[in-house]
Amino acid sequence: EIVMTQSPATLSVSPGERATLSCRASQSVNSKLAWYQQKPGQAPRLLIYGASTRATDIPARFSGSGSGTEFTLTISSLQSEDFAVYYCQQYNNWPRTFGQGTKTEIK
């Protein structure tokens, strides 16, 4: 099973600042990497797939990069509605696996 490790566990950011979230895979997942945003009481929302392709209706301030084992989600200017938990997920191997999540909080 591929283990996905996200860092940091919690990220304190001021509104308007840049946020950088990391995800590392225990072995290569090529570019089969997705990012999700989840707010309390809500279903996860797909942000990025294929490591760098924004999903439908996702604002341009969200960007993804990386391949192989190292991936990054960048939020260029954090808005109030962006404070949430973010998960990465690999879909290169079975079983599919998620990272443990990064919580972004207001600094």
Add this chain to the structure above:
Amino acid sequence: EVQLLESGGDLVQPGGSLRLSCAASGFTFSSFGMAWVRQAPGKGLEWVSVITGSGGTTYYADSVKGRFAISRDNSKNTLYLQMNSLRAEDTAIYSCARSLNGAYDYWGQGTLVTVSS
């Protein structure tokens, strides 16, 4: 508009069984793989199982293999999860999700399964 609506969650005793359903609408159901993902209270996301559009191929997490069975009825646009030999650690919100070649682009709100005596 794509909609996924889960049902069937309940309080069940350890060792018991439960069947979850996910009613889909707003897209050609048989053209998409579908998955179940669960989230224990206050915890992260855990992938459970997936089934191809035709229903011919399924995959499971090791934690549920041999106890859970995913299936679908494309004539009813419905996804199922049969859960047997339930354990306390299966307590979670179970959500269905549509597969976009492995990523999950639409999710339901989930149904709560509680395993407790």
